[in-house]
Amino acid sequence: PYGEIADGLWLPRGGMYALVQALQRLAASLNVRIYTETDIKQVIPDGRRCRWVVLPDSTAQDFDAVILNADAPAARERLLRDVPGAPRLPAMTPAVLTFYIGLRRPPGGLGHHTVFMPQDARTAFRDLMAGCRVPPDLPFYVAVPSLTDPTLAPDGQATLFILVPLPLPAKCPASGADDLVGFGRGYVMRRLKRHGIEIVEPDILFETAWTPRDWESRFCLHQASAFGAAHTLRQIGPWRWPNRDPYIRGLYYVGASTVPGTGLPTVTISGRLTVERMLHDAR
Template sequence: MAAAKAALAKSVIKPEIIVIGGGLGGLSAAIHLRLKGHAVTLYEANLLVGGRANQLEKDGFKFDTGPSLLNYPWVFEELFQAAGRELKDYVELIAVDPSVSFQWADGTRFTLSSNLQNLLNECDRLEPGVRPNVLAFLRDAEIKYRASFDKLVTKNEDNPLKWFGALNWSELSRLSIWRSLDSEIGRFFKSRYIREAFGSYGMYLGGSPYDLPGLFSILAYGELAYGLWLPKGGIYGVVTGIEKLARELGVVIHTSTPVKKIMTANGQVTGVELMNGTHHAAMHVVSNVDVPTTNTRLLDDSKLRAKLQTKTDKTKMTPGVITFYWGVKGEVANLGHHTIFLPNDYAGAFDDLFKHKRIPQDNLANLPFYVSAPSHTDASLAPPGDTAMFVLVPTPLLDELEGIDWPTTTCTIKQQVLERLWQHGVDLDPERITTEEVYTPADWRDKFGLYNGSAFGAAHTLFQVGPFRDRNYSSEIKGLFYTGASTTPGTGMPMVLLSGKLTAERIEIM
């Protein structure tokens, strides 16, 4: 049935739609629009599609530039099923379990697993007698998760009352939107370490666990319930599979073809102008570039750009990041696929990032960062016997770091990371790092159009979710739509795939 619908849609061509940017949101939107019968042309500025989820290849090493693990695999499966295909025919997923290890400077370690017995044992080791509370936490988070994805996240709704009205009173009362994430986790756990581990997800949502809504306890639950996975060939393996699907469906993809501006006339999109001067006419354009970047850099109307800049200045963004890509000679012992190193002064590190606007590095133990060694899971990502490593350190946004000396800063942070690794028994001599690339927030802005160097798009504060978040269509320009991490439903690979679907549905409605 799905294949027949896809074939029918392909034969009935609707007006052409241009997609700017080949990130996962843009690819998803292109696929869903193609399935609805539209001719779709996608322009990607870089050599490869993928956006944040890109790939570096150097000296026999393959590095995923952004995400290092795949979660919520059902979202990816649904994308392929919409086209009458199966994910497994395009992408091989390798289970990563144990999944994430958290480590503190005092030597404490907490390792997550989708194996319930292993998870219970690990939590009980840190907080004896907590097993019943772990089960209660999982049951509670499952209710939040199901309500969120069945009735909220996957719907286009601009009216807050109608959006929340999709929930019954019991579901609404369980969302914990008026309780902080830390307080919500604290209802089940007394252990500082468990609370800090589950609360640390807040950093990538653009806020502190002391400020973000308790609803986001679903993040830890989703990874525990559905597991974490590495596509064969790295995260870019799933990007390659999705790109292949898009091309099979007839989406026309042009890489190394940046768009200079979105053309408008009398409040209506008329097409795009490419950097080479070529004009491509269309009445509908979907931008997978961050919404703030689209509105303040790509629109051809300077007065409208200035007006939207004022609105953009009020949008809270997620932090920036410095990312290191290291090709290491030989094996790296005592390091799993994904390790998060948390600071001694946990609350202070969040204050540094979000209140004091500085990189939290007053001392070695207070620098939070995570390390991924994906070649431990997929040996093809490094030359035989060697190790591919990825290090991510959160930073404030670019306009909060004026005058920063990036070469000096990255050198200092690299040394701190290596020293902290050494403290945890990871003996990584700098001379063994034979290949290195570094992206600063400025590089992320310049390479991928990330507004103000924000790594994950708009933040997920209470008033930047659902109908309060930037909508996936322009209120000022008819025919302009958005997809990706800065619009609804939010940041993260599964969310931006859903974003593409929602944008396609919005276009059909409007």
């Protein structure tokens, strides 16, 4: 991408979550009240205008405008049941299996970013996108962010992030199998060892994994797709899911499946565009 070539890759000091914390501080400075761990059961319009948000205790609160940052097609499908006018459900990007590991020492042979490609990339990516099976030779991505920002791990130790793309579970039951974590972990460790990168069990101080179903439930993702709607020709620019609902006034969407697209910088721009449109409509 042009941005990476022209400006390089950037990491917020304190890691990616520092961006969330910065936005939280900004919101607090503007007297925004944030409720955490508060699920939304339903959004109820009044005619063609967004009106009420139903909370877990079944109480409904009245709002002038509602911005949904759950994945747009999932939010429309789950929170606005039986409400007409939804855009066509998009083709989605793959699901992911992710590992978060704390290491006693930095692993040799890895930089901040390392991508491992399969021998037959064409077949592997066709399997991932078509969703028919888990490719036997998977691509995967490894990050060691503590190499760039040492504050992300205790002195002398390291943080390791691994992302393995998988077909969507709705199309490929193997992506939701009970032994998925063991399969993915074993595959990655064997592949690393082939490249002379061995992570031995005594060096692992902490480890957790998120499956596609974990991602789906934590972030209200459509079909467990980790990166939202795919960037196909008919799903970019004016054809992408809009920030402003085309049928219900006062209802807005933000995130990877909406305009302008997937990726962290792009999603951040999506937030700005959504707020600009909401403020324009409020005038």
